[in-house]
Amino acid sequence: MKKHLYTLGLAVALLSGCSTSQTATQQRISAEEAPSHFAGTITAADLEKHLRILASDSLEGRETGERGQKMAAEYIANFFKANNITGPVSTGSNPYYQEFNLEKSTWGEGYVMVGQQKFSMGKDFFVLGASPFQTEQNTEVVFAGYGIDDPAYSDYTNLNVKDKVVVVFSGEPKKNDGNYLISGTDKMSTWTQDPRTKSAAATKKGAKAVFVITGNTDADFQQMTRRYAGMLTRPSIGFGSTPTEPRAALAYISPTLAANLLNVKPEQLTSYNSSVAKAGKSISSPYKVAANVKIKTERNRQPLPTENVLGYIEGTDLKDEVIVLSAHYDHEGIKDGKIYNGANDDGSGTVAIMEIGQAFAEAKKAGHGPRRSILILAVTGEEKGLLGSEYYTENPIFPLANTIADLNIDMIGRNDKQHEGNFNYIYVIGSDKLSSELHAISENANKTYVNMELDYTFNDPNDPNRFYYRSDHYNFAKHKIPVAFYFNGVHEDYHQPTDDVEKINFDAAQKVTRLVFHTAWDLANRDKRIVVDSNKK
Template identity: 30%
Template sequence: MRIALAAGIAAITLASPALAQDVATPDISVQTLKTVTKTLSSDAFEGRAPATPAEDKTVNYIIQQFQKAGLKPGNHGKWTQDVPLVEITASDVKPLTFTGGKTPISLDYRKDMVVATYRVTPKIDLSNSDVVFVGYGINAPERGWNDYAGVDVKGKTVIILVNDPDWETQGLKGTFNGREMTYYGRWTYKYEEAARQGAAAAIIVHQTEPAAYGWGVVQSSWTGAQLEQDTPGDHMDQSKAIGWIQHDAAEQLFASAGKDFDALSEAAKQKGFHAVPLGLKASTGFVNTIRRQASKNVIGILPGTKRPDEVVLYSAHWDHLGHCDAVNGDDICNGAADNASGVAGLVAIAKAQAEAGATARSQVFLAVTAEESGLLGSKFYAENPVYPLAKTVGGVNMDVLNLMGKTKDFVITGVGKSELEDLVKPLVAEQGRVIKPEAHPERGHYYRSDHFSFAKLGVPMLDASSGIDLVNGGTAAGEKASQDYTDNRYHKPQDEYDPNWNWSGAVEDLDIYYELGRELAQGDIWPNWYENAEFRSIRDKSRAKVK
């Protein structure tokens, strides 16, 4: 999920038919928001981990709420779509050791490092693997950048920095968009590229600011059962081991190799950086318990009256982390804000749309699984859509509602990408709010929630929410509340339902989502990506097949 939303917006003149006008402001039920959020985040749902007994309870509850809201089963008469997953649980994890330097380095699991694998195999053994520092681990020919140039890392362990080389730049200009993270900065990309290069292991150095979260989040997310999509080949084309090490551990590691971590990190920011063999050998290993089980996406629909084969999509993920690292004896990561609140928003909008009556196009409400495991539920749906993506108009993704109160600003992730940005402008203006640039573009929110699964296959989905300029308290209060959530509750047992939450900001945002979706569903516009967006050609090819 993304911790907070913020982005800028670029203007463009649409050459498409106008949207339907005079959409009535909906009656978003605050009681529905409270009830659904409180129920799904209660201890009875055990943190909603996919492929556990808690999943059945979660899925059944969402189906009941969809039915109550007035939806119909959305998968050809069924409420669910099976998502094949494989659960990999590591045990007997050996320390990650580095030999051959001035002093041997031994990093303890969880305390100093975490390690896992995408490979579906009963045992991982990494033994005396040569270690190479590859800077930011990026191979981007279109930007004239290749951290792997001139080095063969097949069978070796690569040490990688998190984020992009220019993440500390102020402003959005630079080889990698300056302060705004590109996909090259995401940890998922870094492991993907390391595997393409043939690395036996890929280890990212954790630093709180460029990673956008503390070590505690890494601990809770990377230990215990890990889920992957169950596909032919068992992911054996991936690196044996992937993981993270603490920043202090990295400094010790480089010192043992006779290198200065800070100096090499600075060098890695420059184009033309050459990977540096550290002269060390890495070893670790662990045993995997493997369990295959399908999880479920939940799908409801309000059928269209004139063009039912064209769909407007609303999405939110229902899963969270289940049982996690205990804090004061509490080991349930309840995921109240993340993302019981988003599912509550999904239900509340469905209820409001049903009450307003059917639209020309169909409206589909999708509660996806396994977002916390790498957007797996939305990825599976996008690759195996119930409703063809070529006929999916676009829509809205909801991941953590604003629970701080009304704000003066509204922010959109993915600056300058989609024409949905222009369509939402008048809706924001009607509320007397302004669209502001992203407060923390270095955190890469665009690549961290389910809209990205659809974007990669051409469908524009709005992922937007209140900013941090609170009506009561201003930006100082908003920044403090946002940072408090990141530091003290995000992916921790403390993300629990609070009866004192202020839902007024969430309601304003949901009004915008409702009105945008309804206008899309009543009209005949097909929003596209801007000309320079990386997903434009995919959308054009998809739409060309049905025109």
């Protein structure tokens, strides 16, 4: 890997120049010329200048909570300050930092005892995130169907799960005609797409953990959970649980463990799914659960301070309403002595939102400031489970009720195999799922100013890649805030130590960044905020 000989001191010195086109804002610019003029301050050269620092070896892969991530945070905050972009955080020592604690932990001993039979963590089950079973505990088990609590279908009606372990099936129920019960169509819902919805539902009901039955056979289970095996020996990062904010542990369990917990043979488990399909609604549990269950999933923990980096451009007459422009600036750090620089993932998105913030700041300086306020949100912990954006949406600096949209950028400097040799495209995901107006604005911005191919392949609710749920916009979408996600697809260097600056196409990144800027400009300056009129999955 080619070494970049940048230091943070050099990086700060480079910021003194800000944008290569900053002096152009001193000229008089008409309102009609303003969008194109300030989009023009976003250049491939500026994107490259910043990315060569953020994705250099000296930042050590920007691992969440580690030195390189904090160096990146300092660089981004200094950029905001140098460009007259305000730090909006009133608590803490730095107005650009939203500071919070994560938890770094490793697994110790883990098992489930059902009577005298012992099931091992890493073979029969995997726990994701925190665990409430530091020492061996006698545990009451309850079966809760699919673990769904939805207006259209609930497995929790008249069911007490407080302080218990809830055993549920993966996915969601279908009718005999093959359509899903919740949607009434062949489109699955978030109850299938995002397993966190089941742990969240269990948490609200007071459960200690939710065990999700995974696969129809143990061979299925091993295949479907193979990627979790390596996690047992590596430190993981998450929020953890606190006495005031308990989180139900989420575990994937094998059919054999599930059968022992429910006192049936593994091959009898699928009869429940058939019964629900026949009834067309949730049914009472047919199982007499095991009574003598003990669980231990030991977790060795230490606090891990980290920070989101925020830059704010205050609007004019509609300043109380906010458009968020987000990207994650963390990456994978160092593994086996190799630095994972994450130039595309998501250094490219990070420098894009920095340049968009600078363009809006220049517009404001020249008398063309946005009517609505702009929040540039560089989040931490995305690679660990969208943690930084989750923290922001649970602890917003500006009320979510006043947040009209999130435009999220994650990987925009490469192309995938489906677009080999073509850099004039970008996948757009989620733009129509909550607001038809946002989708139309995005389309119009592209047609008017950029003319890229907007590819909606991954917007399909049945897309097996589930990209809609895999980047930071999703934490805004969960709160019914319209989102659009800009993404170039997966390439051969994705999550590899070879994701380096030399492979970035900065002209392509410039076009996408300008597209997002124009979309944000329209959102910020239109008379009425966009409507939330859709509820697509």
